[in-house]
Amino acid sequence: MLDEYKYPFIKSPDAELRRTYGSSVRLSDVLASDSELLEQVKRRIKETVEHGKAKPYLNVRNPVLMFYTTLLALAAIKDDEIASKYVNAEVEMFSRLMEKENEEDLLELSHILGFNAKRCEKISYLNDKVTISLELCSDFVTYIRASKGTEAKLSKQILTHGNVYFNKHYLSVILKRILKTKLQETLRPLKVSVPKTLEDMVRGRSTNTPPCIKKLREKKEKESLTEEETRVLKAYMIDMGEEINGSKVIVYSCEKMKEKGLCVADCGVKNPLQLVFRSGHSVEPLNHGDDRKKVKDVEDH
Known part of the structure; x- marks a missing residue:
């Protein structure tokens, strides 16, 4: 028996949007506003690309919207390598299901x-x-x-x-080929915006907080920070794109953090920001010039 929990592509996203959110709502609106769905999309892309296998949609809250918003996010990010890995894994998963159908x-x-x-x-x-x-x-x-x-x-x-x-x-076998072609066509670059956290994650930029920064944030919730601790935390926030009074500074290197007694773990990097831009993702994006320059700037300080 066919249903959307097996094959979410059998249903139209427009009909599902109307049923779930009402008229005049677009997939891009859902991607930008539904935090729970966004987290599901982020996890699915990350797990699928890293492991090369896609999980069936059996336990997904809304498989149709999940399926189409994930494709929308990948199309908006415009990374052919990541998109190709994702499509191949999805198609293989659907193919295994089709082989069992009557x-x-x-x-x-x-x-x-x-x-x-x-x-x-x-x-x-x-x-x-x-x-x-x-x-x-x-x-x-x-x-x-x-x-x-x-x-x-x-x-x-x-x-x-x-x-x-x-x-x-x-x-x-034939349906597998047709489905792959249709997914590839769906992933043509789109002029829509996606949340920065999603794009960073897909492109291999982690949002993991370095241990030293996490420690400072935890301390800030309980007591006042010293002037040096405040400066380090602000520097980190600015480098992560959080503008503070229009300033722009580079966070201390790990060596400097150790000298000041602010290092709390051996992370194997030269600067805390390297954990953000180099955290354990196996995918290297094709358009990575800006990211490499960012990491080089961090290493030089």
């Missing part, structure tokens, strides 16, 4: 994805003394276009009366 559900999926698969008059033939029966088919031209570049090539199928006959496995 023929009727696969036919329904094929219509949703725009592939004209149907049931034709059954044909049978012998293969190593085993009788094989087929009734799934498509017209010759449609099949050639849809199967291009896949293992479902024409030489493996039966062609008769202008129709190509194939089994359930080859139908799922």
